[in-house]
Amino acid sequence: MRLSSFKTDVFAGISKRQVEFDKGLNVIIGPNEAGKSTLIEAIYATIFQEARLRMNLGVDKDFKARFMPYPTGEYINGILEFIIDGEKYKLKKEWGKEHSTVLELPDGQILKNSDRIKRKLKDLFVFGRASYGNIVFARQRDVKQAVERIIGNDDIVHTVSSFLRKAVMELDGISVEHLRSRLGEEIDNLVKRWDLNNDRPDNPNRDINNPYKVGYGEIYEAYINKVSIERKMKKALEMEEQLAGLSRELQALEEERQGLKTEIEQMAEIENDVVKRASLEPEIKRLKEKTGTLKRLNREWPVRADELVRKKEELNNLDKSLKELSREKSRAREKARLNESRSILEKINRLKKEMQEKYQERQEIKQITIEDIKEMESYQDIIKRNKAAMEAGTLLGVINSACDQVILTRGLAEQEEIEAGVEFKADGYLHLVIEGIVDVEIKSGEIDFDSLRREYQLAQSKFDKLLSNLGVESINEARRKREDYNRLTSELNNLNQQIKGLLDGRKYEDLQEEAGKLNEMEFVRDEGTVEKELDRVNKERSKLLAEIKSLEDRINSWQEEYGDVDKLFELMVSIGTELKAIKGQLTGLAELPDQYDTAEGFNSSLTRLRKKKEELDDRFTSKREELRDIMAAMPEESYEELLVSRQDYRKRFDRLQKKARDLIKIRAVLHRKLAEMDNNSFDPLVDLFSRYLSILTAGNYQIGDVNNNFQLKIVNEKNSSLPVDINLLSFGTYDGVALAFRLALLEQLFKDREGFIILDDCLVNLDPARKKEAVTLINKFAEKYQVIFTTCNPDTADSLGGRVIEFTA
Incomplete structure (x- = not known):
């Protein structure tokens, strides 16, 4: 890259x-x-x-x-x-x-x-x-600071490998020993006396009932606090729920007691009148019920009699409708048959029209027989064969001298005039006439041109005449017209067969006559509609018969019991007189409350209410004593207050456990990675670092190790080691070490792939000798990788070379 x-x-x-x-070295100067x-x-x-x-x-x-x-x-x-x-x-x-x-x-x-x-x-x-x-992208000072932190630690004796490993980690701001120590202390402070794997104290017997007094960690302490407050919460919740329940019970009992008291007092005021009323009310009730029944019957009897007469008239009308619908059903069937005849007639008329169109189309096509096609094919074969024979003897020529007029006849073509110097070609035969100069006729010696020409012309003449007689321009057109004629004939036959199938032995005129009758039945409903109407009327008739039977049975039963309506009225008057006399005895007595039907119900309810109030009084006294006991034993903190505290304790407990697990994972990864780093994993980086330090010292030495003062031992070709003065190999400052380390690390990182590095002015603190070696090393490095070097020093830019990029404010 x-x-x-x-x-x-x-x-x-x-x-x-x-x-x-560009590739290689780029120097940004400004x-x-x-x-x-x-x-x-x-x-x-x-x-x-x-x-x-x-x-x-x-x-x-x-x-x-x-x-x-x-x-x-x-x-x-x-x-x-x-x-x-x-x-x-x-x-x-x-x-x-x-x-x-x-x-x-x-x-x-x-x-x-x-x-x-x-x-x-x-x-x-x-x-x-x-x-x-x-x-x-690292700055030079960041790399130098990492190197300085490692060298400043007097407790560590470095090999080059351990130095480089620690330098790599220092670039990310990691102090390994401090991190390892802090991890151990932090984990111990968290998990002491706690079994993190089983999520419990390391000794199960040292739970909330027997806790440790000293020597425990933060997780155990958080656990004890969490469990302790959960106990308090459970007790507080139980007592608060009991208190709330008892308060609700007492309130409900008091409300019920007061309601019962009021109701009992109201009922006691009319208790004696109700007892007297209890002896009279059953007879009054009986007489009222009897009177009600007779009144309803007196109203209903004439109505039902009139209804019976009306329904018998309806039945007579339905019977007339059924007869009319039966006649309409027969006419509907006839209409359906005539409709079918009309539909068939319409299909036949469409087919006849289609036949007429196809017949007219066929009339416009001249009939061409298969013999006509074969005759044309035979003439065409002769024409093709003779033409091919003549084309086999092709003649070429040209008139070289200028002439007034040249008349040329070639092959089977007509005469034509050509100019001198124009090349011409003829198939089998050539006739050349130059007026006043030459008249020459040339024939191919391999063919009988005259015979071929006569046969060709004759065949062509007959072929053209036959095309003209048939009204076509080509044999292909003749074939197409023959196919069209045959197709139309076949389609006409098919249409004719369809018409015969639709007639099915009937005459076309009979169908026309039947279709004409349909106009007379325009207002006749279809058979399905009539069938539905018949079904509806039959169902209505059956229902009406059942209703008539029910009315007749009911009126007959009334007549058997009461005789007629007049006798029914006389019975109503007699019962009314008896009821008036009994009601007179109730004058002055308190009315029975509306919610009671009888005095017996009133007395029974009053007895039950008095007994219930006694029970409520006993329960109220007992619950009030229980409430006093619970209020005396209530804890100082409420459940809601404890719940807020419990959430804080639980969050802390969960957070500490997660923190401990995370730290243990981190420690395991740290140990594994350090072991991997110490297992010769930095050997390639050591080699590169040694090589670059050797270049910077302009010597042919390899580095052996590094002591506490960062004095490097070097090994010469004879494998003898000797200490080297720090002024020679420490580069005066750590700039050289930092540059060698960073270039080695980058080359190890990218290996066989493209890579690039950004170098800020890392040569500024080097003396001229070291700077020269560093420039050589950077240019060598740029042969393989892209280097982007930033500097404000024109001399540094000149010494580096490469592509120079001016960058000004």
Whole structure:
């Protein structure tokens, strides 16, 4: 991978800038504050910074504060072109009120969906944001600070491998020993006296009933607090529920007692009158019921008699309707038969019309026989055969001298006039006449031209005459007309057969006559409608017969019991006199309440209410004593207050357990990764680091190890080791070490693939000798990878060479 170009309209302090990059070494030179660092940060942001800025994230807030023009800037953008395996990609990003991301692929496809683009960039920039940020785009000072932190730790004796491993981790701000120690302390403070796997105290017997007093961790403490408050909550809830239940019961009992008391008092006032009324009311009730029955019967009897007469008249009318419908049904069947005849007649008329059209169409076609076709084919064969024979003896010629008039007859064609110098061709026969000069006739020696010509002309004449007689222009047209004539004949025969089938032995005139009768039956309903009407009338008649029978039975029963309506009225008067006398005895007595039908019901209800009130009084006294006992035993805190505390304790307990599990996982991963790193995993990086340090010292030495003072032991070709003065190999500062380490790390990272690195001015603190070696190393590195070097020093740019990019404010 390498960068091809970068363009921005505005990004922080730079605007309207476009930079093109080449393979190998690119040197960006410009004064301080020209925006070189901002350019590099813009390239990094275009690749890795999300276009949609979320202001609840610190990194996004910081990005906006650093790079969005203040105070009126609405957006910033970046357009980066890069090349991977020879194919060009184009990435566009815009940040601000309107944000967008667009990725153009080498095949022309354009991606606009941010999730798809994110996945694609992850595939292209395989090492991720952190690796590119800490290695490819890292500032020199960040790498130097990592090296200084490791060398400043006097407790560690370094091999080159362990030094490099720690340097890689330091680039991400990780202090391994401090992290390992803090992890152990944090986990111990959390899980002491707690079994995290089984989610219980390490000793099951030391639960809430027998808790540890000292020596426990935060999880155990949170667990005891949680269980303790849950106990209090359970007790408080039980007592509050009991108190609320008893209060509701007492209120309901009191309301019921007062209601019963009022009702009993009201009923007691009329109790004696009700007892007297109880002896008279049953007879009154009986007489009232009898009177009611007789009154209803007196009203209903004449009505039912009139209804019986009316329904018998309706039955007579229905019988007349049935006879008329039966006659209409017969006429409907006849109408259906005539309709069918008319339908058949209409189909026949359509077929006759179609026959007439096809007959007329056939009349316009001359009948051509198969013999006519065969005769034409025989003439055509002769014409083709003779023409082919003559074409086999093709003659070529040209008139070379100018002549006044040249008359040419060739093959079977007519005479024509040609000019001198024009080449001509003839099939089998040539007759050339130059007036006053020559008259020559040439024939092919392989054919009898005269005989062929006569036979050809005769066949052609007969063929043309036959075409004219038949009224066609070609044999194909004759075939088509014969086929059309035969098709129309077949279709006429088929139509004729259809008409015969529809007539089915009847005469066409008879069908016409029957169809004419249909006009006389215009207002006759169809048979289905009449059938429905018949069914309806029959059902109505059956229903009417049942109603007449019911009325007759009811009137007969009344006559047997009462005789007639007059006798019924006399009985009503007698009962009314008796009822009036009994009601006179009730004068002055209290009325029975409306909700009671009888005095017995009133007395029974009053007895029941008095007994119920006694029971309620006993229950009310008992519940009131129980309420006093519960109120005395209530806890100081309510259930709602304890619930809020329980939620806090439970959240803390769950949070601490999750934290402990996460820290244990982190510790396991840390141990595994450190073991992997210590298992010779850094050998290739050690080799590269050694080689680059050797180049920077201009010597042919390999590095052996590093002591506490960062003095390097070197090994010569004879494998003898000797310490080297720190002034020779420490490069005076850590700049050389940092550069060698970073180049080695990058080459190990990219290995056999393309890659690029951004170097800010990492040579500024090197003395001339070291700077020269560093320039050599950077140029050597640029032969394989793309290097983008930023500097404000023209001498540094000159010494580096490569593509120089002027960058001014």
